[in-house]
Amino acid sequence: MTTILDAMLERVSTPKLIAPSPSRAELEQMFRCAVRAPDHGRLRPWRFVVLQGAALEALGSAFEASQPDADEQKRMRLRSMPLRAPMIIVSIARLDWEHKKVPVWEQQVAVGIATQHLQLAAGALGFAAMWRTGDMAESGPVRDYLGLADDEQIIGFLYTGTADGEPKAADLQPLDEIVEYRG
Numbered sequence: 001m002t003t004i005l006d007a008m009l010e011r012v013s014t015p016k017l018i019a020p021s022p023s024r025a026e027l028e029q030m031f032r033c034a035v036r037a038p039d040h041g042r043l044r045p046w047r048f049v050v051l052q053g054a055a056l057e058a059l060g061s062a063f064e065a066s067q068p069d070a071d072e073q074k075r076m077r078l079r080s081m082p083l084r085a086p087m088i089i090v091s092i093a094r095l096d097w098e099h100k101k102v103p104v105w106e107q108q109v110a111v112g113i114a115t116q117h118l119q120l121a122a123g124a125l126g127f128a129a130m131w132r133t134g135d136m137a138e139s140g141p142v143r144d145y146l147g148l149a150d151d152e153q154i155i156g157f158l159y160t161g162t163a164d165g166e167p168k169a170a171d172l173q174p175l176d177e178i179v180e181y182r183g
């Protein structure tokens, strides 16, 4: 296991992911990290769906159903998109649009942070991941497949598994371009 600092400093997204993916015990550790996300009002606005095996194929069918007018080549591509990893963890926000103190953007950020905690925990356990969204995160058939309620939103598809080959090197943005120290 790596330290949290190493997991953050070395984190990179990995588009090509293969088995193994986290075990149930490892997933539970990751979710325990996810729910440590800061969360204004302690709304706990998150839930997660873990997809593997036949469930990834079912998600592919939902991707395909999202674009019924696509040609066969495109439909095939859509169908195979979820198979780019042995596991997808879907992060879902349950949004309270009427909340008096916590605007929706803060609720979305909280679920984003929980998703990033998941990604970092996966890295610390030796796995790799890539956070994706795109049109499919808003598609009706995908929402139906995942059983989303009207007040729920997909915040991320966290493609998760093991890096196929060496992960790319992390590059550090020059800090003097983005950080200002005062006082």
Ligand SMILES: Cc1cc2nc3c(=O)[nH]c(=O)nc-3n(C[C@H](O)[C@H](O)[C@H](O)COP(=O)(O)O)c2cc1C
Pocket: 011, 012, 013, 014, 130, 131, 132, 133, 134, 155, 156
């Ligand atoms: C909310 C969110 C949605 C994203 N959606 C996509 C996506 O649909 N497709 C994609 O290629 N990258 C997406 N990314 C970016 C990748 O996860 C990744 O951060 C990016 O490719 C840069 O690589 P790096 O993380 O190694 O710096 C998304 C990131 C976030 C935070």
